[in-house]
Amino acid sequence: SSFQVHPTASSGLAVALAGTAGICSVTADPVQLGAFDVTMLAGTGTCHLTASQPGGSNYNAATDVSSDVAAAKAGQTITFDPLAGKVFGDADFGVSASASSGLTVAFAASGDCTLSGATVHITSAGNCAITASQGGNGNYSAATEVERSFAVAKAPTTVAVSFVEERERVIRQQQ
Secondary structure (H helix, E strand, O other), X not given: OEEEEOOOOOOXXXXXXXXXXXXXXXXXXXXXXXXXXXXXXXXXEEEEEEEEOOOOOOOOOOOOEEEEEEEOOEOOOEEOOOOOOEEOOOOOEEOOOEEOOOOOXXXXXXXXXXXXXXXXXXXXXXXXXXXXEOOOOOOEOOOOOEEEEEEEEOOOOOOOOOOHHHHHHHHHHHO
């Protein structure tokens, strides 16, 4: 995340601002004179900001002023659309979800289905639940898991009766 800092000196002279390399970056705002944009670069750590004013022809250098800003991991959310019901015997199908962080989402299955990567296989009629998760990293906290459940209906059954053999037996008896 980013925020803006507006350091000033009682002399009215320009103030410089520096931050901890690798934790935060500091750049002069191109629009607001004397303002600085500070961007946190890491999910954890402390950005040590130091404001300095070297003085001028009529003013001595000011004492540097420092302030620490703790970097916290950013939150993230998972987007995972609902899953439609299926019928036992339906073809395997893929699932997809995304994390607002851009990190890879993992899946787990429970109930009457199995999972291979992001491909769901129905094992029997009943219910299936697919859980999407993202554990975070150095910059993002773990996302809240999202579960999507769906029903698996029984497959239809058909009955076929054949009278061919009986009919042939009757014809042979008549001959």
